[in-house]
Amino acid sequence: MSKYLISFPSAAMQVPDHELAEVGRDVHAVIEEAKAAGVYVFAGGIDESMPPVLVAADGTITLGGYPWAPMLNGGFTVLELATRDEAIAWAARIAKACHCQQELRVFGLDSRT
Template sequence: MSKYLISFPSAAMDVPDGELEEVGRAAHAVVEAAKAAGVYVFAGGINESVPPALVAADGTVTEGGYPWAPTLNGGFTVLELPSREEAVAWAARMAQACRCAQELRVFQFDPQS
């Protein structure tokens, strides 16, 4: 089984006024279905009100992330699934709930983790 990251950037969600609560309920329903199916690892979103900190090997902290990297924000769901086909099906369910396309990535297994 592999772990799959299903995610979207904040800008991808273009929800009409008054419908965000409905989208939240739909997304939470997909998460609850994943839990019931025994494939849920974790889910959540980046708290965009808290800026990132870049921490160097010597412990030096610089406010902000890598200046050359795109902003990391949005929602993330990690599921453990037996196949890419099942991951695509779950990503489609999340896309329908969130009303935006989802990126699908597979984690490489690290046997020492």
């Protein structure tokens, strides 16, 4: 079993205001299906009202993320699945519910965990 990250940046979700309630309902339904199937690990979104900080090894804090990296925002779902094909199928369900494409990645986990 592998853990898969299914995600989208905030800018990808171009949903008219009058459809937001439907999208929220549909997304929560897919998440409940993932929980019922026993594949759900966690889901959520980046709180964009809290700016990121960089924390150095000595504990020094710098406001903002890496200046050279794209902004990290949007929604994330992590599912534990047996195959990439299963992950693609779940990503498609989430994409349909969210009304936007989803990026799919597999985690390379520490073998000691």
